[in-house]
Amino acid sequence: MKKVAGFLVLLSLFLVLSAQENATVLEGMTGTQLYADPNGNIYLVNGSKLSKLDENGKLLRSFDDSFLGDITSVDVDNPLKIMVFYRESGKIVFLDDRLSPVMAALDLFSHGYTSVTLAAYSTDNLIWLYDAAAHELICMDFYCKEKSRNKLNFSDFEPSQLLACQEKSLLMNNPDDGIYLFDAFGTLVQRIPLQVEWIVGYAKGRIAYRVQGSIGEYDHLVFEDSRRPLPIADCFDVKWHAAKLYYLDRNHRLTIVE
Numbered sequence: 001m002k003k004v005a006g007f008l009v010l011l012s013l014f015l016v017l018s019a020q021e022n023a024t025v026l027e028g029m030t031g032t033q034l035y036a037d038p039n040g041n042i043y044l045v046n047g048s049k050l051s052k053l054d055e056n057g058k059l060l061r062s063f064d065d066s067f068l069g070d071i072t073s074v075d076v077d078n079p080l081k082i083m084v085f086y087r088e089s090g091k092i093v094f095l096d097d098r099l100s101p102v103m104a105a106l107d108l109f110s111h112g113y114t115s116v117t118l119a120a121y122s123t124d125n126l127i128w129l130y131d132a133a134a135h136e137l138i139c140m141d142f143y144c145k146e147k148s149r150n151k152l153n154f155s156d157f158e159p160s161q162l163l164a165c166q167e168k169s170l171l172m173n174n175p176d177d178g179i180y181l182f183d184a185f186g187t188l189v190q191r192i193p194l195q196v197e198w199i200v201g202y203a204k205g206r207i208a209y210r211v212q213g214s215i216g217e218y219d220h221l222v223f224e225d226s227r228r229p230l231p232i233a234d235c236f237d238v239k240w241h242a243a244k245l246y247y248l249d250r251n252h253r254l255t256i257v258e
Contacts, residue, residue, distance in 0.1 A: 022258045026057045029254040034246055036239045037076040042246055044254060045071045050084060052099055055244060057256055063099035075121040075164075083121040092119060092127065103142070111144040118162035120170070128170060128186075130162050137170075137186045150186040165202050173199050179207065181220075192220045200238065210238060 033045035040055040049064040050071060069088035076082050081102065082095040090109035094102050108116055108129070115133035122128060126147060129138040135157065139147040159180070161173040169189070170182040179192040179199065196209035196216075205221035215238060216227035230238060230247065235255075238247040245257040 024057070024256045024258075025249070026254045026256065029053070029057060029059075030252040031248060031254065032237070032252060033071070033074070034237045034239045034248060034254070035074050035076045036241045036246065037079040037082075039079055040241050041076075041079065042239070042241075042254075043074060043076050043082075045074060046252075047071070050074060050095075050099065053254075055241065057254060061099040063095060065093070068093070068105070073119065077123075078121070081121075083119070083127075085119040087117060090114065090116065106142070106144060108144075113138070113144075118159060118172075120162045120164040122164040122170075122184075123166055123168065124184075128162060128164055130159060130172070132158075137172075137182065139186055148186050150182075152188075154180075161199055163199060163202060171199060171202055171207070190220070192218070194218050194220075194225075198237075 029044060031044040031046035035043040037043070041060070042053045042055065042057070044051045044053065047070050048066045048068065049062060051059060052061040053059055068086045068091050071084055072087035073085045074082065079097050084093045084095060090107060090113065092106040092108065096102050113129060113131065115131050116129045117132040118130040120128045127140050129140070131138060135152050137150045137152055141147065156177060157174055159172040159174045163171040165171060168184040170186065172180040172182070173196065174180060175195060175197060179194050179196070180188060181190045181192060183189050194207065196211045198210045200208040200210055200215065202208070205219055207218045207220060209216050209218065214227045214229050216225060218225045235247045235249055238245065240246065243258065247255050249255050
């Protein structure tokens with residue numbers, strides 16, 4: 001997906017991990033989710049609040065609409081059109097680079113999408129949704145006009161992530177079963193038997209992931225896998241960009257390793 005504009009080959013990340021003595025904890029910067037855009041900015045989610053920081057952790061902007069509930073996921077791959085998904089209220093909001101809304105919030109509930117658990121924003125300005133009740137992968141435009149709808153008849157399918165990739169493909173992470181790769185039409189291309197906690201990024205056939213206190217990279221084109229331990233075993237989100245690693249520690253504090 002655009003989803004890995006900030007994606008780095010793990011060799012560079014491993015070099016960062018070897019320099020953990022240069023870790024800086026940013027007091028007051030806490031959250032439960034981390035994102036990085038192609039320009040090196042970091043985004044921190046804490047409940048209903050989205051904060052934008054520069055690469056050094058300096059706060060630039062923030063957006064908070066508590067009326068919509070807690071933020072479920074964010075797509076920052078296009079820094080000029082950031083997608084924020086609120087599962088609880090069935091809303092999708094698009095923000096500009098100043099974290100100001102660029103259009104009225106999309107109300108999924110009012111269009112009959114009452115069971116959407118995952119959402120992603122593609123490079124061709126389309127919105128992808130996963131309806132957990134109907135087990136359907138749905139593609140639509142900004143007017144909620146459907147482009148495609150695909151039934152996913154997979155057993156024990158409870159995906160935790162939906163990612164739209166630069167290669168005009170989609171990834172869905174089903175932690176107990178593997179990673180599912182779909183084409184631009186929502187048709188299954190391949191099930192990758194890799195059980196991971198979280199997909200960190202994807203580019204050119206390589207999947208970066210987090211699992212059991214480690215980060216890894218799996219090349220599903222040549223079936224090669226490599227892993228390295230995280231700075232702390234129980235950190236629950238991690239991102240990297242250029243020569244820096246960002247992670248949330250056990251106290252939800254943002255930490256930067258250079």
